[in-house]
Amino acid sequence: MALAAARRLLLHAGSRLGRREAVDGARRFANKRVLVETEGPAGVAVMKLRNPPVNSLSLECLTEFTISLEKLENDKSIRGVILTSECPGIFSAGLDLLEMYGRNPAHYAEYWKNVQELWLRLYTSNMILVSAINGASPAGGCLLALCCDYRVMADNPKYTIGLNESLLGIVAPFWFKDMYVNTIGHREAERALQLGTLFPPAEALKVGVVDELVPEDKVHSKARSVMAKWLAIPDHSRQLTKNMMRKATADNLIKQREADIQNFTSFISKDSIQKSLHMYLEKLKQKKG
Numbered sequence: 001m002a003l004a005a006a007r008r009l010l011l012h013a014g015s016r017l018g019r020r021e022a023v024d025g026a027r028r029f030a031n032k033r034v035l036v037e038t039e040g041p042a043g044v045a046v047m048k049l050r051n052p053p054v055n056s057l058s059l060e061c062l063t064e065f066t067i068s069l070e071k072l073e074n075d076k077s078i079r080g081v082i083l084t085s086e087c088p089g090i091f092s093a094g095l096d097l098l099e100m101y102g103r104n105p106a107h108y109a110e111y112w113k114n115v116q117e118l119w120l121r122l123y124t125s126n127m128i129l130v131s132a133i134n135g136a137s138p139a140g141g142c143l144l145a146l147c148c149d150y151r152v153m154a155d156n157p158k159y160t161i162g163l164n165e166s167l168l169g170i171v172a173p174f175w176f177k178d179m180y181v182n183t184i185g186h187r188e189a190e191r192a193l194q195l196g197t198l199f200p201p202a203e204a205l206k207v208g209v210v211d212e213l214v215p216e217d218k219v220h221s222k223a224r225s226v227m228a229k230w231l232a233i234p235d236h237s238r239q240l241t242k243n244m245m246r247k248a249t250a251d252n253l254i255k256q257r258e259a260d261i262q263n264f265t266s267f268i269s270k271d272s273i274q275k276s277l278h279m280y281l282e283k284l285k286q287k288k289g
């Protein structure tokens with residue numbers, strides 16, 4: 001309930017801000033964790049995640065992300081969005097582990113509902129989505145990128161991307177898996193999901209997790225030039241085609257959202273799964289020390 005109220009407030013405040021800044025041609029609106037800048041005539045918005053240190057998708061971050069997307073969808077002058085990160089070296093560390101560890105079932109259910117909501121909105125967006133992957137992109141971070149129509153990644157071997165859930169002792173849900181299969185094919189997805197593979201850029205390109213690699217300082221300019229190419233296609237034909245390609249996958253979740261929430265909640269609540277998450281969090285801490 002509190003989140004729904006926050007969402008209404010943010011939408012309202014955001015639209016007022018958006019109108020005021022539109023006077024300059026370029027517009028900008030921001031929540032705490034998501035910054036959106038639009039460039040008037042081109043119809044393109046740049047959406048930057050800024051939830052330091054690692055852009056983990058906390059409940060607040062998911063909510064702000066979803067609201068920002070909703071606002072852009074409602075703005076008929078926006079045809080494309082470049083999704084990127086403001087956190088140096090990290091695109092997104094994925095779902096926030098602290099939302100899935102040591103909480104109660106009601107919290108897990110609420111969190112998962114918001115993960116579903118963001119995924120459905122991103123994956124089925126009518127806008128052109130291009131990801132400018134400027135850092136590490138494990139699990140939920142990779143999920144964000146996979147929702148896009150085109151993925152440009154910084155060619156820095158320190159960065160990896162992939163659905164690594166099995167390394168954490170958890171399991172990617174069927175709709176993560178479906179989207180992976182749609183992107184890289186059944187065999188590669190089967191292997192990568194079981195092994196929890198985090199691909200360095202060259203391998204990510206080879207297997208098709210990303211579409212193009214560029215030097216780190218060219219990620220944004222390349223994303224813009226890719227966007228220009230996609231903008232040249234008539235919206236109606238591109239949108240109908242996108243819908244044709246993605247609808248079955250999205251419908252598969254839509255028809256069983258509630259069951260999927262129950263499934264997640266009971267899975268993540270298990271002692272054995274909580275123990276695995278605990279061990280993984282400890283490992284992350286030890287890496288530092």
Ligand SMILES: CCCCC/C=C\C/C=C\CCC/C=C/C(=O)SCCNC(=O)CCNC(=O)[C@H](O)C(C)(C)COP(=O)(O)OP(=O)(O)OC[C@H]1O[C@@H](n2cnc3c(N)ncnc32)[C@H](O)[C@@H]1OP(=O)(O)O
Pocket residue numbers: 053054056090092093094095096097098136138139140141164165168170171172173263264267268281284285287288
């Ligand atoms: C048949 C049955 C099926 C049932 C299935 C049903 C349902 C499905 C069930 C579950 C599905 C869940 C799907 C989950 C998806 C996810 O996205 S899980 C998250 C996966 N993410 C990761 O593994 C990334 C972990 N992080 C890292 O590898 C690194 O942090 C890094 C992103 C590469 C960045 O490295 P570095 O710059 O060195 O930063 P640090 O490691 O020092 O991290 C800084 C602090 O941030 C904390 N942190 C990192 N990642 C996360 C995260 N994802 N969530 C929360 N917090 C994170 C890290 O612990 C550090 O914290 P402190 O500073 O120590 O406090």
